[in-house]
Amino acid sequence: MGGITWNYVLKRVGMWFLTIWLGTTIIFLIPRLAPGDPVAGVISRMTAQSGYVENSAEIINAWRARFGLDEPLPVQYLRYVGNSLRFDLGYSLANFPSRVEDMVIQALPWTVGLLLVAVLISFLIGNTIGALMAWERTPGWIRNLLPVSLTFTSIPFFMLGILLIYVFAFGLRWLPASGSVGRGLTQGFNWPYIVSVANHAILPATAIVIASMGFWALGMRGMMITTAGEDYMILAQAKGLTPSRIFWLYGVRNSILPQVTALALSLGGIVGGAVLVEYIFAYPGVGYLLYQGIVTSDYTLIQGIVFMLVFTTATLVLILDLIYPLIDPRITFERG
Amino acid sequence: MTAQVEYRTPAQKGGKMQHGNREAVLDVRNLKVYYSTPTGDVRAVDDVSFKVYQGEILGLVGESGCGKTTTAMAILRMVQPPGGIVGGQILLDETDLVPMNERELRNIRWSSLALIPQGAMNSLNPIMRISDQIREAIETHEGKQKEKKIRERILNLFTLVGLPSRIYDMYPHELSGGMKQRVCIAMAIVLNPSLIIADEPTSALDVVVQRVVGQTLLDVKNRLGVSMILIGHDMGLQAQLVDRLAVMYAGHMVEVSPVGTIFKEPLHPYTQLLIESIPSIKERKPLKLTEGITHDLRNPPPGCIFQARCPKVMDVCRSVKPPLEEIKPDHYVACHLYD
Numbered sequence: 001m002g003g004i005t006w007n008y009v010l011k012r013v014g015m016w017f018l019t020i021w022l023g024t025t026i027i028f029l030i031p032r033l034a035p036g037d038p039v040a041g042v043i044s045r046m047t048a049q050s051g052y053v054e055n056s057a058e059i060i061n062a063w064r065a066r067f068g069l070d071e072p073l074p075v076q077y078l079r080y081v082g083n084s085l086r087f088d089l090g091y092s093l094a095n096f097p098s099r100v101e102d103m104v105i106q107a108l109p110w111t112v113g114l115l116l117v118a119v120l121i122s123f124l125i126g127n128t129i130g131a132l133m134a135w136e137r138t139p140g141w142i143r144n145l146l147p148v149s150l151t152f153t154s155i156p157f158f159m160l161g162i163l164l165i166y167v168f169a170f171g172l173r174w175l176p177a178s179g180s181v182g183r184g185l186t187q188g189f190n191w192p193y194i195v196s197v198a199n200h201a202i203l204p205a206t207a208i209v210i211a212s213m214g215f216w217a218l219g220m221r222g223m224m225i226t227t228a229g230e231d232y233m234i235l236a237q238a239k240g241l242t243p244s245r246i247f248w249l250y251g252v253r254n255s256i257l258p259q260v261t262a263l264a265l266s267l268g269g270i271v272g273g274a275v276l277v278e279y280i281f282a283y284p285g286v287g288y289l290l291y292q293g294i295v296t297s298d299y300t301l302i303q304g305i306v307f308m309l310v311f312t313t314a315t316l317v318l319i320l321d322l323i324y325p326l327i328d329p330r331i332t333f334e335r336g
Numbered sequence: 337m338t339a340q341v342e343y344r345t346p347a348q349k350g351g352k353m354q355h356g357n358r359e360a361v362l363d364v365r366n367l368k369v370y371y372s373t374p375t376g377d378v379r380a381v382d383d384v385s386f387k388v389y390q391g392e393i394l395g396l397v398g399e400s401g402c403g404k405t406t407t408a409m410a411i412l413r414m415v416q417p418p419g420g421i422v423g424g425q426i427l428l429d430e431t432d433l434v435p436m437n438e439r440e441l442r443n444i445r446w447s448s449l450a451l452i453p454q455g456a457m458n459s460l461n462p463i464m465r466i467s468d469q470i471r472e473a474i475e476t477h478e479g480k481q482k483e484k485k486i487r488e489r490i491l492n493l494f495t496l497v498g499l500p501s502r503i504y505d506m507y508p509h510e511l512s513g514g515m516k517q518r519v520c521i522a523m524a525i526v527l528n529p530s531l532i533i534a535d536e537p538t539s540a541l542d543v544v545v546q547r548v549v550g551q552t553l554l555d556v557k558n559r560l561g562v563s564m565i566l567i568g569h570d571m572g573l574q575a576q577l578v579d580r581l582a583v584m585y586a587g588h589m590v591e592v593s594p595v596g597t598i599f600k601e602p603l604h605p606y607t608q609l610l611i612e613s614i615p616s617i618k619e620r621k622p623l624k625l626t627e628g629i630t631h632d633l634r635n636p637p638p639g640c641i642f643q644a645r646c647p648k649v650m651d652v653c654r655s656v657k658p659p660l661e662e663i664k665p666d667h668y669v670a671c672h673l674y675d
Binding site for chain 1: 412414417441442443444445446447450451453454457458459460461462463464472473476477507509520523
């Protein structure tokens with residue numbers, strides 16, 4: 001009782017499989033709902049450009065056979081699922097012969113690294129600010145300062161990014177304006193490389209942190225006010241516990257639970273929201289890649305990225321689900 | 337279950353309470369607790385004085401909003417803003433709590449003055465194990481201790497209040513309401529405080545569990561000789577548990593007396609109505625205490641606080657405030673009928 005049970009783990013892993021399966025199925029179905037197919041689309045565009053394409057019908061059939069589009073839908077589906085399971089995402093349409101999985105795998109560490117760090121920092125700072133705003137022992141000057149810091153939240157990610165580039169990259173020249181790492185450095189665990197990566201990540205991370213921490217702060221503030229009215233807070237005070245112990249172990253610890261749920265739910269959205277930030281900072285992450293894919297109508301690339309997003313989001317949620325019982329013992333409790 | 341104590345009134349126990357050379361654990365003198373509002377101060381507790389003697393249970397009764405819980409919170413020095421203590425003394429073991437600062441209060445709390453809270457269901461931290469919540473109270477006041485020693489001490493407490501040892505590592509959501517309340521009782525006595533304030537400890541429980549919790553309280557009191565203030569509005573439960581009964585009305589203390597005397601011969605008109613209104617299973621009687629209204633606590637009338645609802649109101653009640661006086665030995669009443 002009160003710990004992680006096998007039943008719980010199996011259920012969560014089952015949900016993880018189900019999410020990924022549903023995600024891939026939707027990715028497979030949506031393009032096929034539209035009339036025509038990519039091959040016919042390419043040929044008709046060529047026809048529009050040059051007026052006439054020799055043997056166009058044969059070309060279409062040949063390419064259909066090449067891509068397996070002539071086979072019945074269930075067969076296509078099974079092959080697609082099989083390929084997805086092996087992370088075989090096919091060739092990029094715009095950057096042939098680059099393979100989609102190679103492009104995504106190159107970009108993914110940048111995005112995951114940047115976002116995980118930024119989201120965690122934002123989560124920590126935002127929740128601390130929110131908790132302090134609701135705590136009656138917080139000194140007045142901090143309380144007055146906090147709402148001011150939250151006004152930045154109403155500025156969108158990308159506006160903030162432009163502002164940060166203007167001030168810190170062009171004005172003060174403290175930090176690089178774009179890219180993910182300086183030129184001419186050997187990749188790996190050496191000091192100059194790590195410093196360069198960190199330098200390049202500061203501005204985009206700051207943009208994400210400042211723009212998203214208000215969300216956490218406001219949610220946390222509301223939760224802390226609710227928690228402050230709980231009976232166990234009165235008992236904690238009557239027990240003579242120190243204010244910091246009451247704040248962290250009774251207040252924050254009980255208020256953070258819905259916030260962690262919100263974190264799991266928002267992970268997917270955060271990746272989408274970071275597209276603009278990566279674009280502005282020319283950060284070679286998945287968001288930037290997705291932007292390029294959309295601009296060049298690179299369907300296989302878009303599909304591959306969406307698949308990887310579904311996969312990473314589901315995995316992160318699974319990890320959070322497995323951590324959750326550690327912070328809330330009630331979660332694995334099943335009423336018999 | 338180790339709690340095998342029969343319910344007996346102190347009168348049945350044979351005049352154990354002697355008037356005279358009793359030692360007061362708590363001496364509240366002229367306590368005033370006001371809540372400031374934009375339209376004036378709400379006098380939640382107005383000039384209240386009473387004592388709690390060594391080894392007794394003092395019952396504190398009155399209708400909702402009469403200031404029972406505010407009095408309890410004031411003794412703990414935990415009145416929340418906009419409320420505050422505006423006057424009076426709270427002497428616990430002859431030390432005044434009112435001028436104490438936060439640090440001094442933290443030392444006093446739980447080690448000398450413990451609370452059994454009102455809401456049994458939500459009074460334990462849901463994310464901490466039962467043992468950790470009791471251990472935290474011990475270690476905050478006595479410093480870090482060996483795991484084995486603490487375990488033994490907590491398991492002893494469990495036996496005392498009739499809890500099984502298997503709940504040691506459980507979380508609050510795995511316990512029933514009655515068990516949670518007994519955990520709170522165990523936690524209250526862990527540091528052997530001089531005074532325990534039990535704020536309606538049975539209000540959220542069904543009658544069977546109420547009886548068990550009541551028995552546990554009585555058993556704990558008899559074994560440890562701890563003094564207690566038992567707040568509640570269940571006159572039946574009070575009659576069975578307390579030694580003396582204090583009746584509050586609209587922030588004022590109107591009558592304090594040994595419990596046997598007060599049920600046999602209530603002197604204050606409010607107490608009389610309160611006792612008459614205890615429902616009986618033998619006959620259906622109309623509720624007496626519905627006539628009249630309470631006055632606005634921001635603007636109390638001159639004279640007696642109960643004048644608006646009193647069936648025996650006299651002219652003097654409208655102008656002169658009756659003081660709480662000892663009419664008979666150990667029987668205090670604030671009423672002009674006995675001038």
